[in-house]
Amino acid sequence: RYARSLGAILLRSIYIGLLIMLFIIPGIMYLYSTALVPIMLADKKYDKLSASQLLKVSKLYMQGYRFKLFLIELRYVWYYGLLLGASSVLIQLDYDLLGYTLLGVVTLFYTFKTMPLLREATIMFYKTVISVDKVIGETTYQSESLIDYLEDDPLAESDDDPFFKT
Numbered sequence: 750r751y752a753r754s755l756g757a758i759l760l761r762s763i764y765i766g767l768l769i770m771l772f773i774i775p776g777i778m779y780l781y782s783t784a785l786v787p788i789m790l791a792d793k794k795y796d797k798l799s800a801s802q803l804l805k806v807s808k809l810y811m812q813g814y815r816f817k818l819f820l821i822e823l824r825y826v827w828y829y830g831l832l833l834g835a836s837s838v839l840i841q842l843d844y845d846l847l848g849y850t851l852l853g854v855v856t857l858f859y860t861f862k863t864m865p866l867l868r869e870a871t872i873m874f875y876k877t878v879i880s881v882d883k884v885i886g887e888t889t890y891q892s893e894s895l896i897d898y899l900e901d902d903p904l905a906e907s908d909d910d911p912f913f914k915t
Contacts, residue, residue: 754790757800761786764804781815782808788875810878818874825867829859 761783769776785807789795795803811818832855839848 750796753800757786757790757803760800761804778815781818782811784815784818784871785810785875785878788872814874814878818871821870821874822867825863825870829855829863 765776765780765783767776768779783804786803789803789807795806798806832851836848836852836855839845839851842848
């Protein structure tokens with residue numbers, strides 16, 4: 750289980766790094782497409798999936814939800830950027846002690862207060878996203894059947910699909 754977790758996080762990080770180096774916007778979109786991977790690794794429901802399959806499932810779940818997750822994260826992070834900018838200005842104006850103190854306080858506040866709230870909001874977002882049925886082509890899948898179906902081909906459609914739900 751540890752190797753699969755390490756492989757999924759490493760694979761996701763490599764893809765994000767390459768996409769951001771080559772194309773910034775697609776890299777950010779891929780970051781949000783695979784944002785559920787760390788949470789899915791902790792969920793026992795996804796134990797039988799490989800690292801690449803986890804990335805595919807996350808992308809399927811996040812279709813239509815990337816911008817919503819971006820707005821959720823923006824709600825928790827905007828003031829961190831604002832205070833970080835203020836501390837940078839203070840440091841540039843030779844108010845080093847005040848600037849570095851503000852930077853330290855902001856970092857501690859973000860680490861111990863904001864990050865747990867952001868993680869909790871992301872987990873609640875995850876629970877909402879996986880509870881919604883997904884439509885691929887003209888077929889609607891429940892979240893459980895989507896995971897099972899992914900082991901073969903997530904985009905294949907057939908008439909004898911056992912996971913078809915009307």
